[in-house]
Amino acid sequence: MKRNTEQIIKTSSVIASVVSQSSGSSYFVFQQPEYPRDCKEVLNACSSPHNTSGVYLIKPDGYPEPFEAYCDNDLENGGWTVLQRRLMESINFNRTWKDFRSGFGFPRSEVWLGNEKVAFLTNQKQYQLRLEFQNAAGQSYYVTYDNFRISDEWGQYSLSSLGLYRGTPNSNIEWCPTNEIFTNETCERTCEDPETCVSSTSLTKPERCACVGEYMIHEENCIPQNQCGCFVADKGGVLRNGESFINSDCTRRSNCSNNQLTLEENYQCSNDATCDERNGIRRCYCNDGYEGDGVECTREMIPKDCKDLLTDDTRDGVYTVYPDNWPNGIQVYCEMESNGGGWTVS
Structure with missing residues (x-):
């Protein structure tokens, strides 16, 4: 079982300088941004404390505010921006689309940086993706992709580029299909029977790709529940x-x-x-x-007298009847068990 995972990226480009010419001479102009755009730029900063791994503020191009990210400067030559880290399962990763959009966890421990941040980050340069794993036996391995990028919110943050794959031996990676997540969730639901939990406890793998949250199975595909044929907006759910x-x-x-x-x-x-x-x-x-x-x-039938109340099970007793001109009814004694029953005693 894969227990410890870390997903990090590192830029494969350098900070560009602007070349200008005036009066036959040339010079370089470098404008230092207020915040580094990623952990590679954190590493290249002048101050020596930035050479150590830790949490730093970064601000990708176009992103409205700076945010904290963990920069791993101990791996290879450093400059790696940690997107996701799962260690001891202290953070629940079975979350909603909104949570995955904005991010959750803590940069120094378990964390998901957030789809929106990753989209801005990966669309400003060319990045290498590195995934590191450690299984239950303590064996470590990794894979890399040399051109990692995801789309923006309009594209539902789908994977738009990976590039060339490299990795250690026996480090096969299984990518989940669109709209499925890799989870230990044991309950999925279908468009045809949305109230019934489809259990996966019989599977041998403790973690797998599954349709959970606001997604349901339809003809072996995983789709948002609002695309199910019997989705009702007034209810906010799917009918059986x-x-x-x-x-x-x-x-x-x-x-x-x-x-x-x-x-x-x-x-x-x-x-x-x-x-x-x-x-x-x-x-x-x-x-x-x-x-x-x-x-x-x-x-309903309004009994005018005891005859109207007579059934095979009716017993002698006091009943309310509604004679003409008596809308509120009157109580009378009804003889129901002799002479055919249905007698109103006056």
Whole structure:
């Protein structure tokens, strides 16, 4: 099992000088930026303390504010910017898209620098990516790619370049497909049955590529749940096949059938019903004294005398009946068990 990992980059270009000419002479102009753009520029700074590994402020071209990054100056010739470090699993890496965009953790320990920062960083120069691993047995190995770059937020931070691969023997790297992450998560969900957890505990590998968070499986692909066929924006989730969802004011019902969503825009409660949520289900419910599905409600039978109340199980006793002109009803004694039953005792 791969336990310790570190992902770092190092620029393969140098800081450019601007050459200008005046009156037949030439000279070099170098404008030192307020903050170094990466750890290579931190290493090339004049002050000697920058030659040691540690946390420094960097500011890639175009990024609005400087941020802290760990600079590894002990590896090879130094100047490596640490993008990710996972050591003892003190930080949870099973996080949301928003977390991975902004970054999390601590530069000196476990950290993910953040998709947005990495995008600005890798698009300003040509960088080499180095991935270092240590397995449970303590064996270390690494791989490098000589032209690493990811796209911006519009491109969903997808991998846009890697370049030539090099590495130590037996250091094969398995890249997860788009929208999947490498995780020990044991629960995935599908567009067809979003409420059921698809367990992967039977797999032999403790970590694997999986669709988690806001992604679901659809025909072996991993897609955002809002692209599932029965995604309902009002609900903020996906319906199961055969399931319905009614919006907050009971004016629209969404139905899922064969992973296809249909909308009833004319859904409306009866005048004798109320839009309500009961036992976790929101729909139209008929008012007291009425029965039906809420869209159509009919008045329940109003007993005018004991005969109207007679059933095979009715016993003698006091009941409420509603004779004509008595809307609030009156209580009477009903003889139900002799002479055929249904007798109102006056």
